[in-house]
Structures are given as C-alpha cells and as structure tokens.
Amino acid sequence: xxxxxxxxxxxxxxxxxxxxxxxxxxxxxxxxxxxxxxxxxxxxxxxxxxxxxxxxxxxxxxxxxxxxxxxxxxxxxxxxxxxxxxxxxxxxxxxxxxxxxxxxxxxxxxxxxxxxxxxxxxxxxxxxxxxxxxxxxxxxxxxxxxxxxxxxxxxxxxxxxxxxxxxxxxxxxxxxxxxxxxxxxxxxxxxxxxxxxxxxxxxxxxxxxxxxxxxxxxxxxxxxxxxxxxxxxxxxxxxxxxxxxxxxxxxxxxxxxxxxxxxxxxxxxxxxxxxxxxxxxxxxxxxxxxxxxxxxxxxxxxxxxxxxxxxxxxxxxxxxxxxxxxxx
Amino acid sequence: xxxxxxxxxxxxxxxxxxxxxxxxxxxxxxxxxxxxxxxxxxxxxxxxxxxxxxxxxxxxxxxxxxxxxxxxxxxxxxxxxxxxxxxxxxxxxxxxxxxxxxxxxxxxxxxxxxxxxxxxxxxxxxxxxxxxxxxxxxxxxxxxxxxxxxxxxxxxxxxxxxxxxxxxxxxxxxxxxxxxxxxxxxxxxxxxxxxxxxxxxxxxxxxxxxxxxxxxxxxxxxxxxxxxxxxxxxxxxxxxxxxxxxxxxxxxxxxxxxxxxxxxxxxxxxxxxxxxxxxxxxxxxxxxxxxxxxxxxxxxxxx
Amino acid sequence: xxxxxxxxxxxxxxxxxxxxxxxxxxxxxxxxxxxxxxxxxxxxxxxxxxxxxxxxxxxxxxxxxxxxxxxxxxxxxxxxxxxxxxxxxxxxxxxxxxxxxxxxxxxxxxxxxxxxxxxxxxxxxxxxxxxxxxxxxxxxxxxxxxxxxxxxxxxxxxxxxxxxxxxxxxxxxxxxxxxxxxxxxxxxxxxxxxxxxxxxxxxxxxxxxxxxxxxxxxxxxxxxxxxxxxxxxxxxxxxxxxxxxxxxxxxxxxxxxxxxxxxxxxxxxxxxxxxxxxxxxxxxxxxxxxxxxxxxxxxxxxxxxxxxxxxxxxxxxxxxxxxxxxxxxxxxxxxxxxxxxxxxxxxxxxxxxx
Numbered sequence: 001x002x003x004x005x006x007x008x009x010x011x012x013x014x015x016x017x018x019x020x021x022x023x024x025x026x027x028x029x030x031x032x033x034x035x036x037x038x039x040x041x042x043x044x045x046x047x048x049x050x051x052x053x054x055x056x057x058x059x060x061x062x063x064x065x066x067x068x069x070x071x072x073x074x075x076x077x078x079x080x081x082x083x084x085x086x087x088x089x090x091x092x093x094x095x096x097x098x099x100x101x102x103x104x105x106x107x108x109x110x111x112x113x114x115x116x117x118x119x120x121x122x123x124x125x126x127x128x129x130x131x132x133x134x135x136x137x138x139x140x141x142x143x144x145x146x147x148x149x150x151x152x153x154x155x156x157x158x159x160x161x162x163x164x165x166x167x168x169x170x171x172x173x174x175x176x177x178x179x180x181x182x183x184x185x186x187x188x189x190x191x192x193x194x195x196x197x198x199x200x201x202x203x204x205x206x207x208x209x210x211x212x213x214x215x216x217x218x219x220x221x222x223x224x225x226x227x228x229x230x231x232x233x234x235x236x237x238x239x240x241x242x243x244x245x246x247x248x249x250x251x252x253x254x255x256x257x258x259x260x261x262x263x264x265x266x267x268x269x270x271x272x273x274x275x276x277x278x279x280x281x282x283x284x285x286x287x288x289x290x291x292x293x294x295x296x297x298x299x300x301x302x303x304x305x306x307x308x309x310x311x312x313x314x315x316x317x318x319x320x321x322x323x324x325x326x327x328x
Numbered sequence: 329x330x331x332x333x334x335x336x337x338x339x340x341x342x343x344x345x346x347x348x349x350x351x352x353x354x355x356x357x358x359x360x361x362x363x364x365x366x367x368x369x370x371x372x373x374x375x376x377x378x379x380x381x382x383x384x385x386x387x388x389x390x391x392x393x394x395x396x397x398x399x400x401x402x403x404x405x406x407x408x409x410x411x412x413x414x415x416x417x418x419x420x421x422x423x424x425x426x427x428x429x430x431x432x433x434x435x436x437x438x439x440x441x442x443x444x445x446x447x448x449x450x451x452x453x454x455x456x457x458x459x460x461x462x463x464x465x466x467x468x469x470x471x472x473x474x475x476x477x478x479x480x481x482x483x484x485x486x487x488x489x490x491x492x493x494x495x496x497x498x499x500x501x502x503x504x505x506x507x508x509x510x511x512x513x514x515x516x517x518x519x520x521x522x523x524x525x526x527x528x529x530x531x532x533x534x535x536x537x538x539x540x541x542x543x544x545x546x547x548x549x550x551x552x553x554x555x556x557x558x559x560x561x562x563x564x565x566x567x568x569x570x571x572x573x574x575x576x577x578x579x580x581x582x583x584x585x586x587x588x589x590x591x592x593x594x595x596x597x598x599x600x601x602x603x604x605x606x607x608x609x610x611x612x613x614x615x616x617x618x619x620x621x622x623x624x625x626x627x628x629x630x631x
Numbered sequence: 632x633x634x635x636x637x638x639x640x641x642x643x644x645x646x647x648x649x650x651x652x653x654x655x656x657x658x659x660x661x662x663x664x665x666x667x668x669x670x671x672x673x674x675x676x677x678x679x680x681x682x683x684x685x686x687x688x689x690x691x692x693x694x695x696x697x698x699x700x701x702x703x704x705x706x707x708x709x710x711x712x713x714x715x716x717x718x719x720x721x722x723x724x725x726x727x728x729x730x731x732x733x734x735x736x737x738x739x740x741x742x743x744x745x746x747x748x749x750x751x752x753x754x755x756x757x758x759x760x761x762x763x764x765x766x767x768x769x770x771x772x773x774x775x776x777x778x779x780x781x782x783x784x785x786x787x788x789x790x791x792x793x794x795x796x797x798x799x800x801x802x803x804x805x806x807x808x809x810x811x812x813x814x815x816x817x818x819x820x821x822x823x824x825x826x827x828x829x830x831x832x833x834x835x836x837x838x839x840x841x842x843x844x845x846x847x848x849x850x851x852x853x854x855x856x857x858x859x860x861x862x863x864x865x866x867x868x869x870x871x872x873x874x875x876x877x878x879x880x881x882x883x884x885x886x887x888x889x890x891x892x893x894x895x896x897x898x899x900x901x902x903x904x905x906x907x908x909x910x911x912x913x914x915x916x917x918x919x920x921x922x923x924x925x926x927x928x929x930x931x932x933x934x935x936x937x938x939x940x941x942x943x944x945x946x947x948x949x950x951x952x953x954x955x956x957x958x959x960x961x962x963x964x965x966x967x968x969x970x971x972x973x974x975x976x977x978x979x980x981x982x983x984x985x
Contacts, residue, residue, distance in 0.1 A: 126860070146862030158860060167854045178850065179861045181843045190842045405958075409965040414709055414771060416961055418908045423954025429947030434660045553775050560772060595791075601783035604776040611773060612766045 001027060021050045033057055035253075057254050065261055065286060068269060072103030076273035077123075077242055082132035082142075084118050092118040094297040095132065100242070100273040105264065106302075107288030108277040109313050112247075115297040116277045117159065120246045123275070124156040125149035137241055150179050155239020157231055159247035159277075165231045168220040172212055173201040175219050176234050204233035208263075225256030232263055243267055246277040261287060281310055295319045332581045333465045339584075340577025341473040341538070342367070345531035346555030347562060347569035348476075348483045349524035355487060355564055356520040357500035357622045361417020362402045364552030365424035366525055367532030368545075369394045372428045374533025375543035376435065378445045384537065391533035392526045398424060399525020403518045410626035429545050447541035448472065470538050472530075479527075483566035496520060500620035503627045513627045531555065550604070557607040564618050572610075579603050635971060639915065642963040647913075647927065650956030654948060663944055671942060672934035682933060684819035688891060690929030692717070692883035692900065694828040694921055696907025698835050699756075699880035701916035703770075705839060706872040707852035712759060712774030713880035714904025715781030716752035720884025722785045723751035725793060725803055725895045728888070733807035740810055741889070745827075748885035749878040755781060756877015757870055764866030770873070778904065786897045793895065803895040812890040824886030829922055831882065836918035838875075848872050880904070902950070909957045928953060 004027055008014050018024055024031055025045065033041040033056040041056040077100040084093040093115045100106045110116055121127055123134065125146040134142040136152060144152065158164035166175050177197060180186045186193055201215040208229040212222055219227060228248070236243055245264060249257040264287055268274050278284050284291055285305065292302040293316035300316045315321075346363060353360045360366070370391040377387030402420055406413045436443060448470050456467040487493035495516060498506045503513040532552070536543045554576060562568025583599035655665030677683055696713040703710040710716075727747045731740045759777060762768035790801045812822040839845035851858045851868040858865055883903060888895055910928055914920030931952050939946035 124860070125862070146860065150862055156860070163854065163856045164860045165857060167850055167857050169853050170849070174846070177843075177846060178857065181847055181850075182862065187843045190844050192841055192843055192846065194841075401958075405961060405965075409962070411961050411964055414711075415908075415912050416958075418711065418905065419912065419954060419957035419961055422905050422909060422950055423958060426947050426950030426952075426954045430657060430945060430951050431660070433945040433947065550775075550779050553772075557772055557776070560769060595787050597783035597787035597790075601780045604779040604783075607776045608762070608768075608773050608780075611768045612762060 021053050024053065025050055054254055065258075065265060067265060067287070067289075070101070070103050070289060071269070072101065072271045074102050075099050076102045076104075076137055077275075078133075078135040079123075080133040080135075082122065082134065083130065084115075084122050084127050085129035086118070091297055093122070096294075096297075096299045098292055098299060098302055100275060101289075102273060103268055103271045104289045105268050105274040105276055105287055107284035107291045107305075108275065108294050109281060109284045109291055109317055110279070110294035111317050112279050114294050116246065116294060118297075119294070120156060120158070120244045120275070120277060123149070123242070123244055124154055147182055150238055151183070153238070153240035153242065155235035155237075155243040157228075157235045157243070157245045157248050159250060161228055161231050165235075166219050166227060169218060171216045171218055172205070172210070172222070172230060173197055173215040175230060176201050176204060179234065179238055204230065204237075208233045208259075225252050225259070228252060228256065228260065232260065236263065236267055239267075239272065242273045242275065244275045244277070247279065248276075249278075249280070249283060281313060284313075285310070293317055330461055330464050332578075332585050334468070335581040335584065336574065336577040337465060337469060337477075338473060338539075338577070339580040340573040341470075341476045342531040342534035342551065343555045343558055343576050344476045344480055344570055344573035345472075345534070346528050346552060347558035347573055348480050348566045349527035349531065350556055350559035351562070351564055351566055351569055352483065352487065352496065353521055353524040354559060354623055355500045355620055356496045356517050357503065357620055357625065357627070358403070358406065358517050358521050358524075359413050359417070359624050360399070360402070360521065360524055360528065360556075361414050362398065362420040362424070363417075363528050363556050364548060364550070365417075365421040366395050366398055366528035367535070367548045367552035367555070368428055369398055369424050370529030370532030371534075371536040371547050372432065372543055373529060375443075375445060375536035376432075378537055379443060384448055387537050388530055388533060391529045391537075395525040395527075395529020395532075396522050397525075398529070399522045400518075402525070403521035407514050407517045407521065407626065410628070413624050425545065432543070432545075442542055444542045445537070448538045472534055472538055476531075477570070480566045480570045487566065497620070500622055503622055507627075507629070517627070528552075528555075554603055554607060557611070561607070561610045561614060563614070564620060576603050576606070579606055635967075638967050638970060642967050643913065643915075643960060646959035646963045647956050649959040650954075651952055653955045653959075654952040657951060658944065658948070661944065663942065668938060668942060668944060672938050675937045675941075676930055676934050678937075680816065681819050682937070684816055684821035685933045686926060686929040687825045688820045688822070688929075689932045690922075690925040691822075691825045691828045691886050691890070692903050693906055693910055693925040693928050694832055695879050695883035695886070696903045697910035697914065697921040697925060698832055698907075698918060699876045700908045700911040701914070701918060701921060702835060702839070702848075702876040702879060703872050704911060704916045705845075705852050706848045706868055707855075708760070708763070708869055708872055708876075709771040710756060710759065710774050710873060710876045710880075711771060711908060712756070712777045712781075712904070713876075713883075713907050714901070715774075715778035716756045716877040716880035717883045717887075717900070717903060718778075718781040718785045719755040719877075720748035720752035720881025721888050721895055721899075722788055722793070722884070723881070724748045724885045724888045725806065726788075728806040728810045729793070729804070731807070731810060733809045737809045741812070744810065744889060745882070745885055748881045750881070752881015752884065753874040753878030756880065757874035759877075760870035760873025763869050763873070770869070774873075782898060785895075789895060789897050801897045805894045806889065810889055811893055812886065820891060822886070822890040824890035827882075827886065828925075831879070832918045832922050835879070839918065844871070880907075906953060909953055912957055913960050927956075 004014055004016060016027055028045055031043045031045060031048065031053065032039055033053060035057060079099065080097050081095045082093055083091055083095050086092040098106065108116060118127065122130060125144045125148060130142060132142065133140060141149065141152060162168065167178065177186060186196065198215065204210065205212060205215060210226050210229045212226060248260050264274060264276065276287055288305050290302055290304055291308050291313065293300045293313055295316060296319060300321055346367060350360055350363060373391035373394040374387040377390035378384055398420065402416060405411050405416045450468050450470045453467040457463040487496065495506065495511065499513055499516045506513050532548060535547050558569050558572035558576065562572040579602050583602055586599055587596055655669060658665045658668050675682060676686065696717060699710055699713040699716065724744050724747060727744050755777065759770055759774045762773050763770045786801065789803060793803045795802055795804045812824050815821045815823055839848065847863050847868055850863055851865045855865050887900060906928055910921055910924040914924040932949055935949035935952065936946050938944045938948065
C-alpha cells in the first residue's frame, strides 16, 4: 500500500484494481466503478464514500444481515486434541480442541497458512497422518475416508473452487454429481439416474438463482459468483450435519458475497453446524456465533462474538496473546 | 569379455545421443514423442546419403537435415499451435514410417538384392588404443561413439553450468519467469526441439550407417522409445543418461553374445525383451524424479 | 453446442480430404496420376462383395484398439500399448481354442474364448495401471514397453508350445472349424466380430457417459484434484481404466484369431495399435466416431493394398494416407478452437448490444 502511494508521489500514474473498498478509498485519487464489463461510475475520492461505491458495484445497497437467536441445542462436532501432520512431517495442526453446537457458526479467524486448509481437509477425510479424536453427532470419524465423510453428512466448500471443487470442462449437472457418484441414490446398478439428476440440477439453479443458459452448459462458462453458487448448492445438500466454508467469498463481487452470506445463515438456522474459515475479519464478525483464532496450527482462543473485539482478534492473528501484551 | 564391453559401448552410442537430445528438449518442457520416428528417419536419411554419394558426411548431414525438418513440424504443432504432444508425436511416428517406406521405394524401386553400404569403421585413437583392455574397449570405436560420449558431458556442462542451460531449464520449470525476463518461451522451445531433432536423427543413423550397413523399415524396432526411457531413468541429466545408455548397451551386447554363442539355454525372446523389461523395472524402482514441472504443457500467456 | 458439433464433423471431413490430397500429390514422385490412383482405389472397394466386405473385416480390430486408446485417454491416461494387449488376447484365445478343440459346442466355447481375450488383454493392461497407481510409473512409457514384451512372449510361445504339429514354421495349427466366428455374408470373410465391435463401441459410450464408473474416469481425467476431494481414488480409476482398455484391445485378438486368421502367426497385424491411436484422435476419442473412423482406415487399408498389388503403388501409401490424415486432424483441432473462440466472442458482443 505505502509502496503504491510512494510510487504515485514520485509522479507515476497508477491503475489500482481491487474489489476491497477500504483499499480503494485509502489509495485512490479517482475511482472508476465497473460492473458487468461496463463503467457504472467515475468519481473523485473526496466526493464519495464506501456506501456509494458498493451501491454502484452491486446496483443496490446491501442491507446488513441480521442474525436470529440460536434455536437448537446439543453438540454436533467435537474435536479433541487433534494433531495433523503435513506431508513434510511437521505439525500443521497442533493438538487443537473445539466443538460446534447444532445450529451454530464457528468462525475461524487467522492469517491464511496457519492450518486453516488442513483443518477443513482433515474434517473432510483428506488427511491420514492425524492424532486425536473427531466426533460427528457422537460418531467417531477421524479415520473416515473422504467418501465416508461425504456419506456421513459433511459438506466442504473449498477455498479454491476451480481446482478442488469443480470440473470446469464438465456441465453444470455433471458437476452436481461430483461428490455423489458413489451414492446409490443417484444411480441404479451404476447407471446414472438422469431424471433425478436433472430435477436436482434445476432445483439448484432455481433455488440459488444461478445465471446459466441451462443445466447442460459447461461450468467454465459461468461467472465466478455463479460457479460458487453451484458449489454451495452441492455442498449444502451433502452437508446435512456439518458444512465447512473455507474462504467462501474470495474473489466474488458484493452481490454474490451477500448471497453466500445469506445461504450460510440459512443453513445455520436449519440446525446444521457451520465451520466458517475466513481471513476477512468482517466476514467472521458478520456471521459467527463464536470465533476461534488459529495461529501456527494452534487455537489461541475461542470466544463468544459479543465478547470479541477486532483489536484482540487482530493481535491473536499475529500470534500475540493478552498475557504477552500484559507482560510487555 | 573385452568384446562384450566394446560392443556395449558401441550399442549405447545411439541411445546416449538420443537420450541426451531428449533430455535437452524435456528440460525445456517439450517431450519429443516423435523420437522413434526421428530415429527411423535418421536411419533412412543416413543410409540414403551414404548409398548415393559414398560419403559418410553426406549421410549424417542428410539425416540431420531430415531430423531438423521433422522436429520443426513437431515443434510447430506442439509449441506454436499448442496441440497435444503425445498425440502429435504418435501421428508423426506413423507418418514418418509411411514416408520413409514410400520414398525408399521411390528412390530404389524394388531391388532384387538388399542394398548395402560399407558400415563406418572404427578409428583407433593413436596411443590410447594401445592401453590394455581399456584401449580396446574405449579407444577403438567409431567416430559417432566418440562424439556421443563427448556430447553427454558437454551437454551436462551446458545444461547445468552455463546461462544458456539456465534459460533452457527455466523454460521447462517456470516459463512465466522466462517470459517476464523478456525472452520468448516458444522460440526457445522451438530451437531446442530442432537441435534435439538433429541429434535424434543422427542417433538413428547409427543403426544403418555404423551398425548394419543397410536399411529396413523395422531397423529401429522401439530403440527410440528406449532412448526416451533413458531420459527418464537418467533423471533428466545427460550424465544420468550416460549411465542408462551404458546399462542398456551392456544388456544389448550380452543379448547378442548369448544369442550367438548359444551356450545358455534361455529363450532367445527373453533377451530381445530384456531392455524393455529392464526399462519397466527401473521405472518402478527409481524414486524422486526431477520431472521438469511444465513438461508437456504448452505455454499460454497470461495464464 | 450445435455449432461445435457441426464444426467437428465438417473439419474432420476436410482433414481427411486434405490428408488424402497431400498423399496423392506424393504419388507424382512415382509418375502416377493421383486422380486415377484414387479413382481406382475407390472403384476397387466396390469391385465385388468380397472386397467391400473386407473393409468391415479390417475395421473390426481397429475399432477395438481405438476404443482401447480412447478409454484411457478420457482419464488422461495413455495406453499406447494396445498392440501388446492385442497380442496377449490373441495368444490366449488361441491357447483356449486349442484346448477346446472340437470337443465343446461353440455356443459354450465362443463366449468363454471371448471372455478369455478380454481378461488376458485386460490384465496385461491393468499391470500398467497398477504400476501407475502403486509406483507412480509413467503409464505412457510402461505401456509402450509392454508391447515389445508381449510380442516377445507371443513369439516365444509360437516357437515352442503353440507351434504347429509339423514344427516347420513358428506359427500355430489352425483352430477347430467349430470355433470359427460365424460368417455374416456368405462368400466373404465378414464375420459377426464386426457387429460385436459396434455393440462394444456403443457399450463403451454408454459406460463413459451414462454410468458412474465412466463418470469417475472422466472426472479423474479432467481434474484429478477435484476427484480427490470427491473421494474418487485416481489410483483405482487408473487400474480400472487400464483393465477395460486392455480388455478392449484383447478383444481384437479374439476377432482376428477366431474370426479371420483362424490361427496365429508370429508378429501378425503389427500396426493396429498405432492405427487405433490415429483413429481415436480422428474421432476425438468418441466411441461412436471411432466406428466411422475405423471404417475409413479399413477402406484405406483394403484399397491401398489392392492398389499395391495392381498398380505398382507401394502399400506404404496406406501409412502415408493415415499419417497425413492424422496430422491434418490435429491441425483442425487448432483451427476449430479458434473458430469456437471467435464465435463465443461474437455471441457475447451481440448479447451486449441487444
């Protein structure tokens, strides 16, 4: 940031492209807002604010999302002393413990690369080098394979939808089959039940208002936001008990972000447990019931949202705990 | 024993040349799947050149020229048009087989007796060839063998000790960086492919010009693939390729010895299959390959 | 989508034409008029029922080897060892046929022989898949090498245990007449193997596009990372794909031995593996397209070899035509992609202006 400013001060011209409004407001002199490949506004920074920018970006103002009170009781996910070893043999997660209640969103804050990806992957059965216990609805699942995790009702929206979540050269409907290909409900003696898959695909397109020319159109033709809606639709229907969202809004425009957020809250209100991993603190604060901070493979603190401050979490994300600050 | 070793060195010559050519191309990110065809083309070009002009130089030059042309076609389709390397290479192998057989017929008609040329003779290196054992094994070989065993270390030096080599290796590992540095990824790959084509064809000419003194359509019989395999097994290193080529040379020499001596009662076919079995076994046992990370992947700008 | 299908068919036809055109030009080196030569080739094909039926006879094994390549290709695997799997199938059906002799009813024997060829080719192919899954071996390389091993193995058996009773040539005795595949049209060599090949091609299409097994094969081929996250084991898929692929190539052994040759000779049909790859490329690895591609190559083979016998044109013209057609088909991939891109841009622009 400062580098860019310095660069400008030396008399160079800078084109700064970002969808982060704070960044833009911080750095720009003049702002051009683009939507759908067209310019929707040219403004001077002094004459505008973030609200106006976001309105120009999505065409309407986003209403702040209100969270309802939790309605469900009981624990869905219990993680006890979980240690995960990476391929290189070091501990990606270091004896972490937490639980998620039914109908609760646990936000995992942290700078990326501190074990978030391994956490999501481990809960989805992708890691074998692990110690500790994982209980889903009182069933031990730490030794489950990916398939067994899918079958036991864990949905996983991966941070990288292009490589991990979708087959871009396949059609929308074929992408909806991706994690269900072993599920007997979708096939009869290995022959795919196309009627069922078609109905389901149309449902997803309709319920998630996916903009597409049809369920047979190739996935790569959809915009990022619409691709993410397809992933969301699939993982939410797989995740009957637990849905893991890892960076669910990365690279999306504001309209799509709002949609994703509403979906996450709606799933919570159905009684599912939600693990929300995000590096965007605003997202964590907007959606979580409780917030945990992951740093260097450890959970430094878990707190109720009402007790959490951006400042403390920011410090924890940098690895600085209260005790340390007090000592200093 | 000396005979077997001497023959092993001889038989490893084309494999070493071909594998070194393949190493260079693959380090730049291009798998030369057409290598079997290049070998065949070289064997034919070498034979035709020598037969028609009675000069070994023309033979090797013709082989090299044909190899360069074939490599240009292969390179153009795979590098500039970005088509699949395995698919293109396979097509080219079939086409080359057809072209060679066709033009052999065009030039020579249907001869009553098989056409032959005088195989290139060994040239003993003064003084050195008199060293007991070693002299006979190493220093009483034909010129192509000397060249091959000089090119491999030279290739290693170029590839790993010069800036040219660094550029080639970067083209296979991180083409974006090469592009950002202002060099043309595609031109580098194309050039390396052509050079590899030249050496691949010269390697093939060994079989007709040096070894057999004649040409048949089945003269190569999969040895191009073995050179391809040696590039893998030698871990994309010309010196590794040298070891690999020697192992196969020994296997081939032993097979020839066993076949001709008839002392050991093992089926002939086992010896014929030996190099191929060996390749598979070595592929399975070798771990930690240094596969160039962009091997076989066309370079697309802005990706 | 419709546009693309039309492009595909049109550009493939153009490539075939271009390939034949260039091969024709080369005939000028032999002082032959290409037009007359092609005219002859074409009229030969319809000379009589026998010759015409030969096209289908020649196409039959090609359908199998092309399917073999296409099936693994869909999983981004490379089985270029169909030739070897074909040899394994051939030598196995010969052995099983000799074992049966004329003691067993063909209604029982033929299905068993059919299965044995699939299993023999399949196991030989699955070996490649297993090495890939277990040792991360390069499938391309291993399948290539396995051809030469299979060839040596077949030649060995034909020189020793399977050698004819006269023990003169390295070839087998003919199999019992009972075990010949039924001929479809009297007076020709056209046998039910062709029908079998067409059925199997359709089954392959069904397997790839309508079943979960084929679906998983394609997922692994197109995005192995996504496959892992979906709990699909790439290793298991590669073994399975190679088993099916090898089995398909093995079936060519069944139709060639029991349908055409009725015996086994050392190193026979040495080019159907490579031709199968060419056909699979020509057909864009589509099983139904493969049927037509095989018929084209079959026609080139039949016409080309008659041309060789009658007009002094070497039979290498066959490989020449095949090779050039393949190269032009690959070029057409490039141009089709360009046209498709341009059309997409156009349609986007039009949508905007509305």
